Amino acid sequence: MQIRPILAALRRHRLATMLVALEIALACAVLCNACFLIANRVALLHVVSGVDETALATVQLTGYEDSHAVDLNARVLAGLRSIPGMQSVSVLNSIPFGARRGTAGITLDMAGQHFGGVVEFYVGGPGSMQALGLHVTSGRAPQVDDFRTFEGLMPTDASVQITRSLAEHLWPGTDPLGKDFWLDKWHYRVVGVIDHLVRPDPSNWQGDSKDWSIFVPALPGKYLAGSYLLRADPKDISRVLRDARTTIAKIAPDAVFDEEGSKTLSDLRTDSFRQDRAMVGMLVGVIIALLLVTALGIVGLVSFWVAQRRKQIGIRRAIGATRADILNYFQTENFLIVTFGIVLGMLLAFALNLLLMKHYELPRLPLYYLPIGALILWGLGQLAVLGPALRAAAVPPVVATRSV
Amino acid sequence: MFIYYLDLALRSLRRNKALTALMVLAIALGIGASMTTLTVLHVLSGDPLPGKSAQLYYPQVDPQDIKGMSPSKEPPDQVTLIDGLNLLHAVRADHQALMAGGSVPLQPEQSSLDPFYVDARYTTADFFVMFDAPFLYGRGWTEADGDAKARQVVIAKALNDKLFAGENSVGRTLRMAGTSFRIVGVLDSWQPNPHFYDLNTGSYAYSEQVFVPLQTMLDLHLSRSGSNDCWGNGGGGTDNILPSDECVWLQFWVQLDSPAKAVAYKEFLTHYSQDQKTLGRFQRAPNVRLRNVMQWLDYQMVVPDDVRLQNGLAFGFLLVCLVNTVGLMLAKFMRRAAELGVRRALGASRRALFAQLLIESGVVGLVGGCGGLLLAMFGLWLVRQRPSDYAALAHLDLSMLFITFVLAVCATLLAGLLPAWRACQIAPALQLKSN
Numbered sequence: 001m002q003i004r005p006i007l008a009a010l011r012r013h014r015l016a017t018m019l020v021a022l023e024i025a026l027a028c029a030v031l032c033n034a035c036f037l038i039a040n041r042v043a044l045l046h047v048v049s050g051v052d053e054t055a056l057a058t059v060q061l062t063g064y065e066d067s068h069a070v071d072l073n074a075r076v077l078a079g080l081r082s083i084p085g086m087q088s089v090s091v092l093n094s095i096p097f098g099a100r101r102g103t104a105g106i107t108l109d110m111a112g113q114h115f116g117g118v119v120e121f122y123v124g125g126p127g128s129m130q131a132l133g134l135h136v137t138s139g140r141a142p143q144v145d146d147f148r149t150f151e152g153l154m155p156t157d158a159s160v161q162i163t164r165s166l167a168e169h170l171w172p173g174t175d176p177l178g179k180d181f182w183l184d185k186w187h188y189r190v191v192g193v194i195d196h197l198v199r200p201d202p203s204n205w206q207g208d209s210k211d212w213s214i215f216v217p218a219l220p221g222k223y224l225a226g227s228y229l230l231r232a233d234p235k236d237i238s239r240v241l242r243d244a245r246t247t248i249a250k251i252a253p254d255a256v257f258d259e260e261g262s263k264t265l266s267d268l269r270t271d272s273f274r275q276d277r278a279m280v281g282m283l284v285g286v287i288i289a290l291l292l293v294t295a296l297g298i299v300g301l302v303s304f305w306v307a308q309r310r311k312q313i314g315i316r317r318a319i320g321a322t323r324a325d326i327l328n329y330f331q332t333e334n335f336l337i338v339t340f341g342i343v344l345g346m347l348l349a350f351a352l353n354l355l356l357m358k359h360y361e362l363p364r365l366p367l368y369y370l371p372i373g374a375l376i377l378w379g380l381g382q383l384a385v386l387g388p389a390l391r392a393a394a395v396p397p398v399v400a401t402r403s404v
Numbered sequence: 405m406f407i408y409y410l411d412l413a414l415r416s417l418r419r420n421k422a423l424t425a426l427m428v429l430a431i432a433l434g435i436g437a438s439m440t441t442l443t444v445l446h447v448l449s450g451d452p453l454p455g456k457s458a459q460l461y462y463p464q465v466d467p468q469d470i471k472g473m474s475p476s477k478e479p480p481d482q483v484t485l486i487d488g489l490n491l492l493h494a495v496r497a498d499h500q501a502l503m504a505g506g507s508v509p510l511q512p513e514q515s516s517l518d519p520f521y522v523d524a525r526y527t528t529a530d531f532f533v534m535f536d537a538p539f540l541y542g543r544g545w546t547e548a549d550g551d552a553k554a555r556q557v558v559i560a561k562a563l564n565d566k567l568f569a570g571e572n573s574v575g576r577t578l579r580m581a582g583t584s585f586r587i588v589g590v591l592d593s594w595q596p597n598p599h600f601y602d603l604n605t606g607s608y609a610y611s612e613q614v615f616v617p618l619q620t621m622l623d624l625h626l627s628r629s630g631s632n633d634c635w636g637n638g639g640g641g642t643d644n645i646l647p648s649d650e651c652v653w654l655q656f657w658v659q660l661d662s663p664a665k666a667v668a669y670k671e672f673l674t675h676y677s678q679d680q681k682t683l684g685r686f687q688r689a690p691n692v693r694l695r696n697v698m699q700w701l702d703y704q705m706v707v708p709d710d711v712r713l714q715n716g717l718a719f720g721f722l723l724v725c726l727v728n729t730v731g732l733m734l735a736k737f738m739r740r741a742a743e744l745g746v747r748r749a750l751g752a753s754r755r756a757l758f759a760q761l762l763i764e765s766g767v768v769g770l771v772g773g774c775g776g777l778l779l780a781m782f783g784l785w786l787v788r789q790r791p792s793d794y795a796a797l798a799h800l801d802l803s804m805l806f807i808t809f810v811l812a813v814c815a816t817l818l819a820g821l822l823p824a825w826r827a828c829q830i831a832p833a834l835q836l837k838s839n
Contacts, residue, residue: 015734015822015826016731016734016735019727019730019731019734020731022727023724023727023728023731026720026723026724026727027724029720030717030720030721030724034717037713062509062521063509063519063521065582249518256509256518256519256520256521257518258521274790274791275710275790275791275792278790278791278792279710279714282714283717286437286717286718286721289433289437289721290721290724292433293429293430293433293434293721293724293725293728294724294728296426296429296430296728297426297430297727297728297731297732299426300422300423300426300731300732300735301731301732301734301735303423303735304423304735304736304738304739305735307739308738308739352720356713359712360709360713
């Protein structure tokens with residue numbers, strides 16, 4: 001296939017060529033960035049929580065008198081445990097994908113000079129760690145005497161488990177076991193490392209910190225009440241939660257059952273990411289519309305070119321060009337224009353990415369998006385040109401002999 | 405002439421239906437997508453209190469210690485209780501109100517209803533007058549009632565409908581958090597969007613069901629919610645324990661009827677900060693702000709990131725559609741080179757040809773605009789099905805309807821400029837000869 005005559009022909013149609021290339025370039029820039037946005041959202045939807053979501057549910061109670069909290073805990077724990085199919089009931093202040101009650105900034109020294117980051121404290125009663133299904137990868141799980149009573153937000157001195165990513169963040173490359181950290185004057189010592197434990201309340205996640213959680217063992221009491229973690233077989237969990245609701249109405253009429261907060265963890269997770277799913281849907285819609293419009297544009301312009309060149313095509317056919325030659329001509333022409341558009345589009349894609357990075361919390365566009373975008377657009381171009389090119393190939397040589 | 409050109413345009417568009425349909429489709433898709441997102445943006449960045457918002461100001465002072473909680477130069481977004489009360493009692497503005505958000509358990513008298521939580525606003529007497537909150541029955545409490553920590557409450561229409569079937573409930577009793585309150589007023593439907601006076605509760609489609617005097621809330625330790633920022637040794641104060649003096653957690657709004665008063669009030673804030681520094685309470689040099697409602701919403705960047713992102717994306721899409729239209733129009737106009745050549749040879753000026761072609765693109769724009777309008781209505785319907793708090797607000801209003809057509813026609817005319825100009829460059833002789 002000779003490229004020179006094609007280039008020569010394109011030079012005579014500079015304006016139209018530029019327009020198609022520009023359209024491809026814009027499509028390339030939007031396509032790459034939209035795909036990148038989708039990938040980011042999808043990664044968020046599939047975040048590893050580290051807990052056995054399908055087997056868990058939570059019951060949130062409010063509105064009771066503080067002085068009744070201890071009594072309420074006892075009643076609720078006993079009452080819920082009697083529900084058939086219930087594997088365990090424990091007290092946990094914050095719930096993954098649910099209520100957030102222990103966000104605080106920690107320091108790595110007692111004087112509070114070396115700031116460690118804003119982390120999440122899960123304050124849990126006996127059994128809550130097993131119920132969550134957390135894996136302790138090094139060190140140890142909490143023991144019976146680690147669980148202590150406390151006043152206020154949480155125990156002021158405790159042996160805790162932290163996630164691996166938090167350990168990596170606080171003490172990169174070193175063994176976190178036995179390390180200390182402080183929350184103002186309160187002191188904590190790391191005795192175990194857990195694989196993953198996602199922070200509650202995804203709307204507040206920022207960057208890499210979504211797995212920065214700490215498990216603090218504590219005994220239920222006045223300050224740890226009203227937030228319960230239920231574990232049952234995944235098949236039973238919805239039914240167990242329904243039963244829990246009716247049980248609560250009987251055993252704790254003094255408390256308000258928080259309908260919004262009391263759900264299975266799977267439901268909480270679904271609710272948390274609704275917005276992101278809607279955004280993914282919208283982005284996919286835009287991409288489809290974009291590709292459609294681009295393809296239709298190419299079809300329209302190439303059809304025009306074919307109509308304009310009918311006579312030339314006829315002459316080429318008359319002096320010996322095969323149908324395949326004509327088809328090839330238009331395909332190669334399209335490939336050249338799209339390639340030109342893609343080169344321009346890659347620059348535009350990066351410019352757009354820089355703009356997005358400046359205004360929204362978005363990482364840099366990975367390089368491998370560009371060849372993927374290029375492949376899609378080459379494919380699209382070839383597909384769009386096929387119809388008009390076939391029509392061009394069907395032009396009979398006899399056209400050359402007619403005057404119009 | 406215009407009518408004639410219009411007729412020519414319609415004939416020409418009808419001659420090549422596929423190409424015309426492609427152009428109209430491209431314009432309609434682009435306009436539909438961009439008008440959908442633009443309408444959402446327009447609704448979300450709207451004025452919550454039209455006509456009044458320019459007179460409402462949000463004073464900010466900087467009571468932080470030298471180390472401070474935020475490194476930025478902006479004072480905190482809220483005020484401490486001490487500063488709030490000081491500014492309130494100074495009575496330097498036409499109206500002023502100090503407030504915080506929270507929620508209270510409500511125990512209905514009717515045994516058929518379980519106890520439930522309602523969102524509450526704890527505020528001072530001027531709140532209702534200042535924000536033009538409409539009363540259905542009764543009125544707000546007075547300043548004296550507030551100072552006396554009166555157990556009085558104003559309830560929203562929705563709650564009145566739920567508890568009292570919409571009857572005039574003024575004078576009746578409402579049990580909240582174990583205390584009996586007397587209902588003094590019932591508000592008519594009222595929901596400023598965005599919820600400008602306290603953005604911590606969620607910015608859109610949020611409205612409190614009960615309004616309780618702030619002093620009563622302080623007295624009863626009713627539970628509060630919302631943002632709470634502390635510095636130094638300031639303790640957070642959870643749920644129903646009040647935050648310490650080193651915490652900002654209240655919103656303070658003032659009404660200043662003239663720009664001169666606003667200037668004077670800002671001076672007053674500076675003097676106040678200076679006085680507090682002399683007293684030893686403030687450590688920083690006076691650092692005050694006085695923003696009106698729209699400036700405040702702008703500063704708080706209340707429109708969600710996603711919405712702005714979608715808007716940008718939609719306009720990117722419109723741009724692709726327009727480039728596409730330019731290409732198609734070029735094809736269309738160039739195909740008629742012979743016809744245009746004849747017109748030129750018969751004496752039509754370039755300008756006349758140009759006008760004729762632009763009218764043709766204008767017609768495409770108008771038809772595309774109609775299609776875009778339908779698509780935008782469908783798009784907004786889709787937006788309303790979404791789970792966000794602002795979803796229900798997404799409706800097309802008259803101004804957006806107008807903008808849709810203006811945008812569609814302008815965009816298509818713009819797209820038609822280049823092809824029309826190119827088509828006018830045709831040498832008439834050449835076209836006549838080739839035929």
